[in-house]
Amino acid sequence: MKILVTGGAGFIGSNFIHYLLENHPTDQVINFDALTYAGNLASLADIQNDSRYHFVQGNISDPQAVAQVISTYQIDSVVNFAAESHVDRSILHPDAFVRSNFVGVSTLLDVVKQQRVNKFVQISTDEVYGSSRGHEQFNESAHLNPSSPYSATKAGADLLALSYYKTYGINVSITRSANNYGPFQFPEKLIPLMVTNGLRGKSLPVYGDGKNVRDWLHVFDNCRAIDAILRHGRPGGIYNIAAHNYEENIQIVAKIVKQLELPQSMIDYVSDRPANDQRYSIDDALIRNELGWQPTIDFDQGISQTVDWYVTHEKWWRPLLGAVHNR
Numbered sequence: 427m428k429i430l431v432t433g434g435a436g437f438i439g440s441n442f443i444h445y446l447l448e449n450h451p452t453d454q455v456i457n458f459d460a461l462t463y464a465g466n467l468a469s470l471a472d473i474q475n476d477s478r479y480h481f482v483q484g485n486i487s488d489p490q491a492v493a494q495v496i497s498t499y500q501i502d503s504v505v506n507f508a509a510e511s512h513v514d515r516s517i518l519h520p521d522a523f524v525r526s527n528f529v530g531v532s533t534l535l536d537v538v539k540q541q542r543v544n545k546f547v548q549i550s551t552d553e554v555y556g557s558s559r560g561h562e563q564f565n566e567s568a569h570l571n572p573s574s575p576y577s578a579t580k581a582g583a584d585l586l587a588l589s590y591y592k593t594y595g596i597n598v599s600i601t602r603s604a605n606n607y608g609p610f611q612f613p614e615k616l617i618p619l620m621v622t623n624g625l626r627g628k629s630l631p632v633y634g635d636g637k638n639v640r641d642w643l644h645v646f647d648n649c650r651a652i653d654a655i656l657r658h659g660r661p662g663g664i665y666n667i668a669a670h671n672y673e674e675n676i677q678i679v680a681k682i683v684k685q686l687e688l689p690q691s692m693i694d695y696v697s698d699r700p701a702n703d704q705r706y707s708i709d710d711a712l713i714r715n716e717l718g719w720q721p722t723i724d725f726d727q728g729i730s731q732t733v734d735w736y737v738t739h740e741k742w743w744r745p746l747l748g749a750v751h752n753r
């Protein structure tokens with residue numbers, strides 16, 4: 427396959443490129459990324475000379491650049507990770523989210539249609555369903571109820587992508603995963619923020635009462651799911667990807683404090699973000715039954731290895747700190 431990975435210099439995209447090259451030796455991978463503050467080619471330094479991998483700098487909302495990369499490399503599949511991904515930033519600058527997360531997807535879909543690309547996978551999020559109550563779990567046909575400009579632009583892109591399947595017969599599949607954790611995540615997201623602050627003796631800012639619940643999925647398991655959807659996903663199919671590791675934010679912070687042997691006094695409760703969803707919870711029976719996927723990484727082991735990864739990769743995260751959005 428000749429796969430265009432958009433947003434491949436970000437957290438999940440760079441993990442996915444590594445996954446593809448390790449598991450599909452005959453695939454060609456073209457990484458198309460605008461290199462925003464979140465894009466980092468250092469995450470791909472080990473494969474930069476691999477003849478199966480190419481990097482092209484460009485923006486998914488630029489129709490000419492998208493058309494050119496798809497025709498030059500005779501792309502047969504597109505997996506779109508490119509997005510503005512930080513909810514706090516979306517509250518301050520929603521327009522950037524509309525441009526990348528919605529207009530960008532519209533541009534990609536148009537070129538995919540014009541150039542008859544075989545497959546388009548849109549990487550979406552469980553946040554499109556909004557907050558769940560009690561033990562409620564949303565399946566793929568649940569009502570979309572996004573709370574932030576980030577999740578609203580992702581929900582809009584999902585609907586647009588599905589319309590290209592229904593109207594033009596484009597082979598679109600959508601993934602909606604839980605919160606990812608693992609190596610190469612920009613150090614403003616919860617786990618790397620807490621580890622990198624902790625290592626530098628800085629306070630650990632926790633929103634509100636710290637009791638918001640997220641489901642934590644290791645990025646490697648998400649990459650396995652996305653790969654299965656890329657190769658075997660149903661046209662028009664939406665797939666939730668869960669791990670069912672439900673943790674309050676403060677429980678995650680407590681694990682990090684324990685592993686790094688930090689004093690509890692470093693935890694600093696700060697005002698909550700507006701419209702912060704209480705709990706995300708999705709039903710992933712569909713991908714388990716249809717594609718035989720299930721997560722493989724035990725959460726306690728996964729988080730402990732992830733904390734160690736940031737401890738041993740200061741050279742990777744230290745240069746990024748200037749661009750971190752402060753809570």
Ligand SMILES: NC(=O)c1ccc[n+]([C@@H]2O[C@H](COP(=O)([O-])OP(=O)(O)OC[C@H]3O[C@@H](n4cnc5c(N)ncnc54)[C@H](O)[C@@H]3O)[C@@H](O)[C@H]2O)c1
Nearest residue numbers: 433435436437438460461462464465485486508509511606
């Ligand atoms: N991180 C999570 O926990 C999570 C969970 C569910 C879904 N997602 C989705 O997965 C995708 C990837 O998330 P991530 O955490 O890796 O994000 P990230 O912020 O780490 O990376 C995003 C990448 O996209 C690039 N980019 C941004 N706008 C672009 C544009 N207009 N054109 C080209 N490139 C652009 C950036 O340079 C960066 O390399 C996003 O679509 C996000 O909505 C993330």
